[in-house]
Amino acid sequence: MQETHYKLPHITLSALVQGEAGLPPVLALHGWLDNAASFRALARHLPQVHLIAVDFAGHGFSQHRPKGVPYYLWDNVSDIMALADHLGLERFHLLGHSMGASVCSLIASLFPERVLSVSLIDGVAPLTDEPGDLPKLMALAMQQYQRVAQKRQVGYSRFEDAIEARMQGRFPLPDxxxxxxLLKRALTMRDQRWYWHTDPRLRLASILRLSNAQVQSLLKHIQAPVLVCLAENGIATEVTYSLIKLVPNHRIDVKAGQHHFHMKNETAAQLACLINEHITTATR
Incomplete structure (x- = not known):
């Protein structure tokens, strides 16, 4: 995959790109605190498409949002649509994992005329908050934003220590x-120590989330065919399955593995077969 940078009017996004421009375009969107490298295993089995795996703002090598500007999920939608316009993609396929899957669902709902197909990996829709909880949660999030500037990173003396920390994170990696x-796109060496260059504000609570009713309404407006690939031991719940049922044209496939099962070579090959078939059918 080739390292690429796109200077958009409001932000510069980085990406890993594979395949010729004449092939079916696929915008691949990663999960929270991951980056474009999460699609490397899948990319090896997707030679028939023009794959553009994007680093979201604040992730990987993409630019951070300005100081004082929160990270909202729908701003990622604006970024990706600006990138599609920049690349001259009138219509395209979407591939998303976790948070990236949520962004894919939002794009497909808001801009149905632009989306040919959607492939979702262990994720479907944005997290929601109940309206009654809004005052408490919004106040908490704003307080976190005020304090984050005062925190200092300790860093790691060895790259291996950072690997161990990431392996033991909330969502364990396959290997x-x-x-x-992932860490090659997330760490920077400075003063003989390794530091995360992922924007620390991404770890803060969201100042504002959509309500469950709003998310349900959005999912009902998706027109493109949707393939949902879930991990047997992933993050899907009963709520996830109930939300999937709202998508008019969908099918579900469940594979063994955990949340990042798409990064494991064996599972990646199985998922790629499903995704290739899904994209081919939608392109006809």
Missing amino acids: QVSAVA
């Missing part, structure tokens, strides 16, 4: 190879 791929 060290996967961890190394």
Whole structure:
């Protein structure tokens, strides 16, 4: 995959790109605190498409949002649509994992005329908050934003220590190879120590989330065919399955593995077969 940078009017986004421009365009969107490298295993089995795996703002090598500007999920939608326009993509396929899957669902709902197909990996829709909880949660999030500037990173003396920390994170990775791929786009050496260059504000609570009713309304407006690939031991709940049922044209496939099962070579090959078939059918 080739390292690429796109200077948009409001932000510069980085991406890993594979395949010729004449092939079916696929915008691949990663999960929270991951980056474009999470699609490397899948990319090896997707030679028939023009794959553009994007680093979201604040992730990987993409630019951070300005100081004082929160990270909202729908701003990622604006970024990706600006990128599609920049690339001259009138219509395109979407591939998303976790948070990236949520962004894919939002794009497909808001801009149905632009989306040919959607492939979602262990994720479907944005997290929601109940309206009654809004005052408490919004106040908490704003307080976090005020304090984040005062925190200092300690860093790691060895790259291996960062790998171990990532392997033991909230969502374990399949192997060290996967961890190394992600960390090469997330760490910077400074003063003989390794520091995260992922924007620390991404770890803060969201100042504002959509309500469950709003998310349900959005999912009902998706027109493109949707393939939902879930991990047997992933993050899907009963709520996830109930939300999937709202998508008019969908099918579900469940594979063994955990949340990052798409980064494991064996599972990646199985998922790629499903995704290739889904894209081919939608392109006809």
